[in-house]
Amino acid sequence: xxxxxxxxxxxxxxxxxxxxxxxxxxxxxxxxxxxxxxxxxxxxxxxxxxxxxxxxxxxxxxxxxxxxxxxxxxxxxxxxxxxxxxxxxxxxxxxxxxxxxxxxxxxxx
Amino acid sequence: xxxxxxxxxxxxxxxxxxxxxxxxxxxxxxxxxxxxxxxxxxxxxxxxxxxxxxxxxxxxxxxxxxxxxxxxxxxxxxxxxxxxxxxxxxxxxxxxxxxxxxxxxxxxx
DNA sequence: AAGTAATATTGCAATATTACAATGAAGAAA
DNA sequence: TTTCTTCATTGTAATATTGCAATATTACTT
Numbered sequence: 001x002x003x004x005x006x007x008x009x010x011x012x013x014x015x016x017x018x019x020x021x022x023x024x025x026x027x028x029x030x031x032x033x034x035x036x037x038x039x040x041x042x043x044x045x046x047x048x049x050x051x052x053x054x055x056x057x058x059x060x061x062x063x064x065x066x067x068x069x070x071x072x073x074x075x076x077x078x079x080x081x082x083x084x085x086x087x088x089x090x091x092x093x094x095x096x097x098x099x100x101x102x103x104x105x106x107x108x109x
Numbered sequence: 110x111x112x113x114x115x116x117x118x119x120x121x122x123x124x125x126x127x128x129x130x131x132x133x134x135x136x137x138x139x140x141x142x143x144x145x146x147x148x149x150x151x152x153x154x155x156x157x158x159x160x161x162x163x164x165x166x167x168x169x170x171x172x173x174x175x176x177x178x179x180x181x182x183x184x185x186x187x188x189x190x191x192x193x194x195x196x197x198x199x200x201x202x203x204x205x206x207x208x209x210x211x212x213x214x215x216x217x218x
Numbered sequence: 219a220a221g222t223a224a225t226a227t228t229g230c231a232a233t234a235t236t237a238c239a240a241t242g243a244a245g246a247a248a
Numbered sequence: 249t250t251t252c253t254t255c256a257t258t259g260t261a262a263t264a265t266t267g268c269a270a271t272a273t274t275a276c277t278t
Binding site: 017 | 114115117119123125126129130133134136139141147194200201214216
């Protein structure tokens with residue numbers, strides 16, 4: 001096959017997987033760090049910083065954006081990539097909740 | 110290409126990505142939840158629980174194991190899949206640290 | 219309007235992932 | 249020993265991901 005079977009999983013499991021996919025590539029880990037570290041939120045030089053081609057970076061940004069982790073204006077010259085801090089925190093909560101619940105119910109604790 | 114360029118990333122970024130990959134599929138999110146919830150740590154019925162074929166589950170278990178998140182005996186009938194709680198906590202720390210650092214340095218906060 | 223700078227899109231090649239059927243291996247039970 | 253149960257491995261097909269060159273788009277500037 002190759003495609004994931006989504007119908008058999010819960011909404012929470014699918015959501016976790018979608019968020020995790022954002023961090024499942026080192027380039028995206030790096031991009032998010034860089035975006036957050038920029039005072040001005042003007043991030044045209046992610047390409048130089050990360051070391052991948054412009055189309056590849058753009059592709060990674062789409063993945064990050066699809067998860068709702070970006071905000072800003074994406075049109076024209078005055079592009080501003082910003083971290084969507086609310087969404088980011090929300091994701092952090094989801095991960096933490098999952099991690100804590102999982103360990104808490106473990107036979108092994 | 111298709112293969113990830115690893116040489117341009119830091120060790121921390123690569124480690125984050127490796128851990129995140131474990132959760133980047135809903136089946137693995139589900140499997141980990143289930144393993145942790147079993148009192149006996151005898152987890153032969155993950156297949157029934159998750160709803161994927163036995164070889165597929167075995168494949169997912171390899172991914173989880175490769176990240177160091179399992180421990181137990183994997184030979185013979187008395188198979189025991191257990192969560193490696195120490196490693197799991199360690200991973201949680203890494204995520205939390207990354208999340209907190211990222212948001213803290215954000216222009217947007 | 220024409221030029222320029224910044225990013226997105228498209229198309230393609232290489233590789234990775236997901237899923238399962240068939241088979242293999244190893245211990246437990248008869 | 250034979251059989252059963254349980255899980256791992258192998259082989260294969262379908263799909264997804266990663267990466268870049270080439271091109272298109274967008275908005276600002278002159």
